[in-house]
Amino acid sequence: MIRMVILLVALIGGTGAKAQELTDRIGPADAARELRVRSTTDLEVLRPVLESFLETRPDTAILYEQWLSNSLYRRSIEECEAGSPGADLVISSAVHQLVEFVNRACAASYVSEVTAMLPSDLSWRDELWGITREPAVIVYNRDLVPPEEVPRSRFDLLDTLRNAPERYSGRIATYDIEASGLGFLFAYADSLEATTFGGLLEAFGRTNAVATCCSAEIMDAVSSGKYLIAYNILGSYAFGLAKRNPHLGIVAPSDYTLMLSRGAVLPRGARNRALAAQLVDYLLPPSGQDSLRQANLNTDLDALLEKGAVPEGFGASQLRSIELSPKLLVASDRHKRLLFKEVWLNAFPED
Template identity: 65%
Template sequence: MRRALRSAVAGLFLAALATSAPAQELAERLGAPRAVREMVLRSTTDLSVMRPVIEAFLETRPGVAVRYEQWLSNNLYDVTRADCAAGGRAADLVISSAVHHMVDLVNQGCATRHVSAETAALPAALGWRDELWGVTREPAVMVYNRDLVPPEDVPHSRFDLLDLLRDDDRPYAGRVATYDIEASGLGYLFAYADSLEATTFGGLMEAFGRADTVATCCSAEIMAGVLAGDYLIAYNIIGSYALELAARTPRLGIVAPGDYTLILSRGAMIPKGAADGALGAEMVDFLLSPAGRAALGAADLLTDLEDLVASGAVDVDAGPSLLRPVELSPKLLVASDRQKRMLFSARWRAAFPQATGGPAADR
């Protein structure tokens, strides 16, 4: 009787997951129309950014196609976890910027092991249990409107940003934006990493609240607001998207904070239940190969801050000793702990009572 009851409850749980499963933002098939193998790649990375990388992968694989599904970070976590719980067919490869989600999925036993020369060459901080690999290198930056922010006001560090927000004249009140951490998996990750690294974190939270800082969704939306003048400065924006937009719109200035700069490596995982996990593994090896690194670099997904500073694309160089890579390790499980997240979110909500609370929209 108990076994039957447990089975019935499990069935209802999985059915609920299936009926409430979120949908992807978009899906597109890339590759030869008559390809004999098709890989399902789910990712938080904008297809416009990832497309040339996928095309480089397919160049020497005429019999392969890729169905690319672009997902919001929290939704991608939910659907991957649901696939794992159901034990059915899953994507062949998942790549997410919210790497604390990925560590949690691996810890739940939702990943497939893969070992190769490429994965073995990764630094220890960018690989975990031969099931999760960091495939990009992207700084968390501040962006600003070059036309509206005077040079003397450009914040070169978090201390500078604090000074702007605490200015008695309040020129930046309501004109600074950042991610809504309750809507954005990446926003939560960056805020959590800041809480571990920055002596300024408590002060920033207080200053954000006093200066009516806007917490909202999406890299694209925030940067569009900066360019439109709705916001003057945005904090903790993923550098790859900022660099791509700044190349087209010189009004967008970019700063790598001089006190320290977080460095994100998007996590790649081959889910259990993948229909063609071998092809997913092949994609992982490509992304870690010289050809894949070149393609990622051209897409601004693999960046070198010294080169960016030398080119003038970024205003401040934090210096190698002040770079803070987000490590792919069990340490990130704390970020996903339910109690920890509730306490952290409550503290954040006190600083941002007017947050949009919109969909999980960051990538």
């Protein structure tokens, strides 16, 4: 009963973590126009892309707010229901929340030559667009995980945890699905895709795996050796950090690799909707996609091969896109979330 109450409180009120992580202004101080962008994307990752957008708009500045996904969703819904203006553009990795946002008639419709060219799995109702392509990967400490124990698939990860439970006890990490909307989305997608999902939860529970909130926190801990392996980490952040840190190894699982397209929506009450639409149109064509690729926010099969995250022979069929569609509404269903979190807490019990 206590656990059910905790879950209900989490569903209603969300995590107690801070909501808005930072705010920064990009562009000239005397800019005549200001675009408010709220996003779950780390600013230092997205900053070069935004600066590139502003290069041809000297009269424009961007007020960038970096949020945790659950808090960003709640704030966006509150403003929609109150009919008050907030962000001009919302960008989130927790795309099931954006599908729900659109479904609640909180987003504005927009059509351009660029948005019309998107494939159906990257666009929904002309109100939600997938702007990136990012894999969910396994990160490990190269110095502390023996080569023969590096998990190249979920089956390998199960074998590693079963064969050396003492070595990995308390040293496996993944996203906390209550603190991280992205973590919930990846875990939910795994539950639909993977025959290994139940086994992984059992193995995580047996080895006292740690569920925590944030990519940077998890990867810093893997780098330091506090954790040895991290599961289902967003590859865009992992690849960026691995460039500077030789201790980090990255694997895109060979049984299948989830591919996320970070979503963008124009809130219905946006003050500067036309300017926000210009940013959407900048991000989607090849030039914008190249900027995102340089920021590790756009990763295709060739890039995974080039980065050594997959072996030769890894095929496009092993990449499983998370489709932007009404199918994701199931992930937001209150009853299903409650049941799913109950299963999760059996593997990650609260202290």
